[in-house]
Amino acid sequence: MxxxxxxxxxxxxxxxxxxxxxxxxxxxERCPKCGADMRNRQMPIE
Structure with a gap:
């Protein structure tokens, strides 16, 4: 990767x-719809 x-x-x-x-x-910092955490889709989730 x-x-x-x-x-x-x-x-x-x-x-x-x-x-x-x-x-x-x-x-x-937060989702504009529900207020939860957001993640950058370019960064892998480990």
Whole structure:
């Protein structure tokens, strides 16, 4: 797997862990729909 360089000021695709909402943003802290944690889809889940 190739490492992805992360730039917090760059817009990326994020997915909500709870409801599955997908948005394009720059490092959102919470899901705009349900308030749960978001994950950057470019970063692998371990």
């Amino acid at each position: 190739k490492d992805v360089k992360f730039n917090p000021r760059e817009e990326s695709t994020y997915e909500c862990f709870s409801c599955g909402t997908v948005i394009r943003a720059t490092a959102p």
